[in-house]
Amino acid sequence: MKKILVILTGGTIGSKVEGKIINTTAASSYRLLQLYNEKYADDTGFEVIQPINILSENLTPVEWGVLCNCLLELDFEKYQGIIITHGSDTLSYTSALIGTMFENCSIPIVLVASNLALGLPGSNGMNNFRNAVCFIKSSDINGVFTIFENNKGEIPVYLSTHIVESDPFTDQFRSFTGKYFGKMIDEKFVATENYPCLMESDDISLAETYHHTKPSDISLAQKHQYPAKSDDILWNGNFDNKILLIHPYPGLNYNNIDLSSKPKAVLHYMYHSATACTTDGYSIIDFAKKCNDLGIDFYCASFKNKDAALYDSSAKIVNSGVIPLYNISCEAAYAKLIIMYNAD
Template identity: 35%
Template sequence: MKKILLVFTGGTIGSAAANGTIRPSDNAPYKLLHLFQDQYGDAATIQFETLQPIQILSENLAPAAWKIIIEAIESAQPDKYDGIIVTHGTDTLAYTAAALSFYFGALALPVLLVSSDYPLDNPKANGLANFICAVEFIKQHLAVGVFVPYRNAGQAMQIHLGSRLTCSLQLSGDFYSVQGKSLMLFDGQHFTPVDTALIDSCKSTEQDCRNTAASDFNLLMPTFSSRILMVKPYPGLDYSHFNLTAVDAVLHDLYHSGTACSTGRWGEKHSLLAFITRCRDNKIPVYLAPAIQSENAYQSTRELIGQGAETVWDMSIEAAYVKLMLAYGNFTEPGKINNFLHGNIAFEHI
């Protein structure tokens, strides 16, 4: 008998469609369990204990919700369980997956976030398949850490490492890991490794977790700073629109080649170089992500780094943002913030 803590938080998997509107439903959690009992042959071998600390569509989620979810899991004494499943919406799935990955980095259990592309009443929904995959992952005790099983339309079920999941493709419900490299595939019975080295690392983490419980990284509070400004680049971005009064740090997203506008040709208000100078004058660090660390970089990237920006190498923008929020929420000393940001907490570095 496997004992699983099942945490409902809302999202499409916890919603129903009525009169053209999808909204959270009190009956959806029971619908999921009923479908599981009907379609999972070994349902009698699984014991669920359920809780619902929050019921929300994930587009309405704020970092304060992560604290609610984390505290609910901790209050349930997670060591009593063989694994944890958190149902969640798709819109902010990658951010919550990163938050749980970094916070529960020392938890020697598998934690899986399960979503659905449609409400469960819709025959096209992948929610039940994703949920069954999560249960089977726990049942087979494949690895510890935070993972996301998700079946894209017309594709095999993929299992993603939580710290490497990216947001869904535009105008699509499909999810991928950084660089399109998921952890493993699932055919309904068997898991097939995709990244064998990473899987081996996740397996070895169980013993590592017990040996490093006293480190600073494993004594975190579920406090995510609300004073991190994330900026997305686009042609014509005007930095004069940003008020830095309540900002402790800036995370600037980059184009796919690890670049952003460094020229003043179109006016200083459009130059990231000038914005970095403004931030430095206000003692506000500027971080850049995502970018692959390599021998060669574009001139604009070199100029941004030379101006004082710090690059968060080899990590998704979602992971970098959440990691910064957690770092600034827990530490005040620049050295500790830097160590946390660049440390390997949940295999987030590719």
């Protein structure tokens, strides 16, 4: 039987509590497998690697590059599946990145985290890991997924490009679609019927300045044909070309944003109605024009439907020449852009 590859990256699931400080250690990361083998005496074989070991709030595109290069060096056919252990703070971002880059992978890749350090009362880390193992062994579904038990005792399975970051008060994740892809029930995967298909979320208007083509709606997957074989993915090996991510709030003064480092693109996530301020002195339109004058591509998300009626402010934003993205989470939009602008 093929083994499951476990990629340890640190995070709470790989941390140790000493006094009132929680931090990663080399030994604590491997404790997960020790505890698993003590609790579940099954026939599962594991291979374990640890390319990085950090608390996930300290994650940067450098560590993303290490993780992605690690995956690209693998022969997927050697494994039954892959489990990536991760911190919860940036779990949704790394989920979106891996889910985008390896969307057509030939085996299941499952990301898991823990709400508390292993061994503490109420920790869900072991349960998440156990259900990732069961999902890989029994679901017969390939792709990239994220598993994280909620406070109702349910064990949701998310499409990794649809999970959005945890609420800071309840520590609960949610799906961008409002529905789980499925749940693990008695260690078996049960799919959600009529799960929303967000085809428009794959559409990105590619900027002429970057791709030297007429701007048109092209699926990132179609453009780069990300395949089942990891060694064919068109990525230059790092994330040196940066994307600036902006969230709106009342009073956001775009004059305070320094563009001297010249990011390759700006991703401006918007209010839920696909709006942002267009008032003089606080106008997203003026800022977008400034970016365009500097040769910085400007994307806005998330619009709901290409044919839907728009608020006056939204229509002005779209007509100003920004590149709209449809039905896509903030994390997934950021992941797609940072991959696209660092592609060969």
